[in-house]
Amino acid sequence: MKRPLRTLTCAAALGAAAFSVPAFAADHHGTESHQPNEAYATLIDRERNEIGHARFQQGPSGVLITIQLDTQNESAPGWHGVHLHMLGDCSNDDFTSSGGHINPSGHDHGLLNADGPDNADLPNIYVHEDGALRAQVFTDRVSLHGEYDAPALLDEDGSALVIHDNEDDHSTQPIGGAGARHVCGVIEASR
């Protein structure tokens, strides 16, 4: 009795494996979304020198932003406010062409504001004595393409990452006292 039972069990297991392998393979060769889930920005200073870049990675619950500034740029050492501005346009001298903050939520500015934060708000970033900076910040108040109903960075008129002259105090209106814009980068889809 034992031997035939074992044979049956074996055959059943093989049968299951034979069915599961093609199904697994089909999943991995099936249609995948080709919409890019990354974006980048080349960062320029007011003299239009390229001084760094930013990478935007869309995750399931937010966008991870990696910012890099090269050494020898004109950014003053210390903390600087960094925000997401509503137009993908860094064409004029003071970068006001990038418009105001992305903020369809209508919330006040400031990560520490009881009526905030607005969609564009991010933590400050720190520039070292030699001008270099490496930072990662994460936000779920924007998305690349409208994921989880957050405003899209890659919408029709684009958007820009802007680094300000001063630290953002995360509460004062409208931009936390962060001052003028000294670095700008148009956010573009990665290919």
Ligand SMILES: [Cu+2]
């Ligand atoms: Cu700003």
